[in-house]
Amino acid sequence: MTTIRLTAAQAMVKWLSVQMTEEGERFIEGVWAIFGHGNVAGLGEALHGIKDTLPTWRGHNEQTMAHAAIAFAKTHKRRRAMAVTSSIGPGATNMVTAAALAHVNRLPVLFIPGDVFANRAPDPVLQQIEDFDDATVSANDCFRPVVRYFDRISRPEHILTALPRALRVMTDPANCGPVCLAFCQDTQTEAYDYPVEFFATKVWHIRRPEPDARELAEAVAAIKAAKNPLIVTGGGVIYSGAEATLRDFAQRHNIPMVETQAGKGAVDWQDKLHFGSPGVTGTGCGNKLAAEADLVIGVGTRFQDFTTGSWTVFSAPNRKLLSINIHGYDAAKRGAQSLVADAKVALEKISGSLGDHRFADPDFAARDQWFQTTDALMAAPNGVGLPTDAQVIGAVQRNTGQDSVVMCAAGTMPGALHVLWRAAAGGYHMEYGFSCMGYEIAGAMGIKMAAPEKDVICMVGDGSYMMANSELATAVMMGIPFTVVLTDNRGYGCINRLQKGTGGAAFNNLLDDSYHVNPAHIDFVAHARSMGATVVKAGSIAQLETELQAAKTAKIPTVIVIDTDPMPGTGAGGTWWDVAVPEVSTRAEVNEARKGYEEATKRQWLVN
Ligand SMILES: Cc1ncc(C[n+]2csc(CCOP(=O)(O)OP(=O)(O)O)c2C)c(N)n1
Numbered sequence: 208m209t210t211i212r213l214t215a216a217q218a219m220v221k222w223l224s225v226q227m228t229e230e231g232e233r234f235i236e237g238v239w240a241i242f243g244h245g246n247v248a249g250l251g252e253a254l255h256g257i258k259d260t261l262p263t264w265r266g267h268n269e270q271t272m273a274h275a276a277i278a279f280a281k282t283h284k285r286r287r288a289m290a291v292t293s294s295i296g297p298g299a300t301n302m303v304t305a306a307a308l309a310h311v312n313r314l315p316v317l318f319i320p321g322d323v324f325a326n327r328a329p330d331p332v333l334q335q336i337e338d339f340d341d342a343t344v345s346a347n348d349c350f351r352p353v354v355r356y357f358d359r360i361s362r363p364e365h366i367l368t369a370l371p372r373a374l375r376v377m378t379d380p381a382n383c384g385p386v387c388l389a390f391c392q393d394t395q396t397e398a399y400d401y402p403v404e405f406f407a408t409k410v411w412h413i414r415r416p417e418p419d420a421r422e423l424a425e426a427v428a429a430i431k432a433a434k435n436p437l438i439v440t441g442g443g444v445i446y447s448g449a450e451a452t453l454r455d456f457a458q459r460h461n462i463p464m465v466e467t468q469a470g471k472g473a474v475d476w477q478d479k480l481h482f483g484s485p486g487v488t489g490t491g492c493g494n495k496l497a498a499e500a501d502l503v504i505g506v507g508t509r510f511q512d513f514t515t516g517s518w519t520v521f522s523a524p525n526r527k528l529l530s531i532n533i534h535g536y537d538a539a540k541r542g543a544q545s546l547v548a549d550a551k552v553a554l555e556k557i558s559g560s561l562g563d564h565r566f567a568d569p570d571f572a573a574r575d576q577w578f579q580t581t582d583a584l585m586a587a588p589n590g591v592g593l594p595t596d597a598q599v600i601g602a603v604q605r606n607t608g609q610d611s612v613v614m615c616a617a618g619t620m621p622g623a624l625h626v627l628w629r630a631a632a633g634g635y636h637m638e639y640g641f642s643c644m645g646y647e648i649a650g651a652m653g654i655k656m657a658a659p660e661k662d663v664i665c666m667v668g669d670g671s672y673m674m675a676n677s678e679l680a681t682a683v684m685m686g687i688p689f690t691v692v693l694t695d696n697r698g699y700g701c702i703n704r705l706q707k708g709t710g711g712a713a714f715n716n717l718l719d720d721s722y723h724v725n726p727a728h729i730d731f732v733a734h735a736r737s738m739g740a741t742v743v744k745a746g747s748i749a750q751l752e753t754e755l756q757a758a759k760t761a762k763i764p765t766v767i768v769i770d771t772d773p774m775p776g777t778g779a780g781g782t783w784w785d786v787a788v789p790e791v792s793t794r795a796e797v798n799e800a801r802k803g804y805e806e807a808t809k810r811q812w813l814v815n
């Protein structure tokens with residue numbers, strides 16, 4: 208056997224650099240790294256040695272570097288990914304939130320935190336967690352519940368098995384998710400005679416599992432028996448690359464569609480069978496269909512509470528649920544009739560068996576009416592007062608096109624965008640599995656790295672911006688342009704509304720309602736400018752529109768700050784969302800809200 212003598216870290220990065228996609232690109236595009244004693248000498252030396260083949264980028268925070276990696280993988284529909292490495296201790300635990308985000312959204316990321324010494328010689332090394340009763344525990348064990356594969360590399364030969372397992376998970380369409388290879392600091396530097404064949408180029412194919420014959424026949428029978436079916440399009444449609452198949456399926460059989468946050472943009476909004484969104488942030492016309500549907504056909508959706516209105520939305524008597532999903536876990540939810548398969552394959556097979564079967568027209572007039580209502584909400588204001596979030600969305604909508612991607616994660620904007628935004632196919636990127644404040648700026652950077660030809664618009668509230676913004680400096684340094692629309696309503700507007708909606712007093716959400724000695728005044732223009740971005744303050748919706756146009760040709764990020772009104776909600780669509788209200792309170796408003804809450808919970812269907 209021919210061998211090559213390398214450190215474990217050198218072998219790891221060499222192996223990663225030859226894992227390829229079917230299109231002939233590296234599966235791992237590059238490595239985000241912040242070094243510390245846990246990875247600088249071992250992995251750091253190895254990454255330097257391979258930097259012309261496998262690039263390394265330096266960010267400002269481990270969590271947000273991982274957000275960029277996640278957005279990159281999502282934009283590539285899980286066909287490509289990035290790695291993120293940190294030192295041991297705080298650098299590693301900073302990444303745990305991002306790992307959870309990737310886990311919920313089922314997106315691949317390779318986490319490589321440094322770990323304590325395998326030989327235990329210097330114990331306790333700086334930043335080592337000492338468990339009094341368990342010598343095998345380190346800070347990296349925090350990753351275990353939030354990754355799909357965990358391994359601790361404590362001998363150089365471990366990577367021979369760990370790395371293929373890691374890539375298998377990241378390229379598995381059903382179990383896809385983050386992976387953690389906790390890499391002991393001393394092991395990174397240890398040499399070993401690796402078989403040369405271990406470093407042969409490998410192409411990773413993403414399989415498309417076929418449906419079981421019985422489940423397929425039953426799915427076809429259920430659809431044929433239905434009168435008012437409704438398709439709920441989830442993110443799985445996009446990851447399967449089934450967008451056109453789904454559109455053709457809907458058109459051939461005349462079945463209306465609604466899209467979840469993860470599924471939005473699978474089909475162009477202009478398709479007349481596209482009825483917007485269902486549930487808590489659903490369109491009026493979409494929720495009307497959801498209430499009448501006798502068969503709800505979920506395609507690649509995990510039926511998150513926003514989609515189902517906490518299971519109150521699909522409310523027709525005797526309605527059935529058919530769940531087409533790559534994973535049996537999602538396919539079997541709520542007693543659904545399961546069809547476990549790849550979305551594209553399943554839709555093609557079902558359509559083949561349905562033949563020319565067509566359903567009656569859905570309520571197209573309700574769809575037209577919906578667009579008229581929301582046109583009015585998104586129109587530029589002609590009165591005085593601060594603009595609403597809907598008016599900001601209108602301005603962005605009017606100044607973007609087919610080549611744009613609008614993105615967001617938390618705050619007022621995700622719900623408002625879900626209900627109002629008219630997404631071109633592929634033009635919507637929402638992290639709403641974890642809805643993690645602070646995903647936005649780094650996520651926008653990751654999208655632009657994956658799709659440089661796209662015009663990326665990052666919508667971010669003042670609260671999310673304050674939570675994590677420092678990758679703005681990274682984007683400036685790396686010459687990655689995107690447009691940030693920062694809506695400054697001086698606090699956590701959406702949670703303030705939720706608080707009031709549950710009978711609470713305005714407390715601890717808007718900055719003015721929070722404990723303070725000095726009133727808060729955050730100069731976002733100066734803040735973003737200090738990191739090198741182009742920054743403007745838009746005094747009106749009209750000025751926002753001008754600045755959006757100007758930003759299109761920029762070579763670095765542009766931040767447009769606009770003051771908005773924190774009080775109004777979207778103003779259209781939506782349903783109840785289960786947020787538990789206190790059973791007893793000294794506040795009359797809470798007791799009143801509790802009554803409404805108890806009434807609403809009666810509409811939930813807890814079992815099929
Ligand atoms: C990391 C994290 N912490 C807390 C929350 C809960 N949360 C959701 S939205 C929100 C406030 C967002 O404020 P801002 O970004 O200013 O948006 P606004 O609603 O004011 O437009 C909070 C605290 C969250 N989603 N993520």
Ligand SMILES: [Mg+2]
Binds near residue numbers: 700
């Ligand atoms: Mg805010």
